[in-house]
């Protein structure tokens with residue numbers, strides 16, 4: 001995408017009631033699910049500070065608590081112990097400042113694709129023209145402008161997920177929470193959306209918390225990669241990476257870069273070692 005109207009986007013963001021970016025502080029947070037068979041300890045003593053504008057990629061073995069951590073940040077769950085604050089405010093409930101893209105697309109089945117994307121801007125009473133601009137822009141970004149008037153059930157699962165991404169982006173969230181959003185997409189679409197996501201992130205300076213099973217995706221996107229242990233999830237590695245800030249380099253060159261490959265292997269090694277049983 002070369003003609004990205006992101007400069008216009010930031011102008012409109014300042015007039016559309018978007019909450020300014022704030023630091024997220026996760027302070028010794030543990031979380032246990034209550035089940036019929038007793039407590040399931042999902043997370044143990046997570047301490048993590050996310051500054052505005054950071055791009056955190058979270059990796060770790062299946063069932064280690066990544067989604068649980070994202071749901072805590074989103075305000076869908078509250079910590080069993082510990083505290084979580086966004087700016088000066090404790091995180092207790094979901095808010096428009098935190099946009100969530102789920103593992104599975106969650107669209108309103110009775111609305112067209114365009115109306116799904118327009119939903120947030122419409123709820124915030126943005127001018128009709130701005131609503132239309134955002135719908136066009138974000139549907140184009142995810143390659144679905146030709147499907148604007150279709151119903152979600154007429155789309156494949158991957159296409160529905162792209163609509164779900166467009167819908168969240170249309171809200172201009174200051175904190176983007178993404179749970180394996182590209183996991184269901186083919187490799188080419190996935191790479192394209194990774195690059196577009198980076199452009200959006202650079203322009204909006206929103207913080208991103210992104211869960212993935214792909215070390216390559218994590219290293220390509222992140223400014224920090226968090227590797228979690230098997231359940232109960234703890235942070236095993238918190239590593240700064242810089243490839244997503246290399247704006248001059250082509251994505252293909254970055255992925256083939258020796259340093260990139262070395263960091264990717266380091267992360268893979270750490271994930272494998274986190275799965276080893278003592």
Ligand SMILES: Nc1ncnc2c1ncn2[C@@H]1O[C@H](COP(=O)(O)OP(=O)(O)OP(=O)(O)O)[C@@H](O)[C@H]1O
Pocket residue numbers: 033034035040041042060061062063064065066067068069231
């Ligand atoms: N609603 C729930 N009730 C009870 N236990 C749950 C619930 N949701 C998750 N768990 C358990 O908590 C642990 C962490 O789950 P979570 O979904 O956070 O893991 P994850 O790292 O996102 O896994 P995956 O990579 O497979 O998506 C798992 O052992 C899971 O079985």
Ligand SMILES: [Mg+2]
Pocket residue numbers: 066067068179
């Ligand atoms: Mg998960």
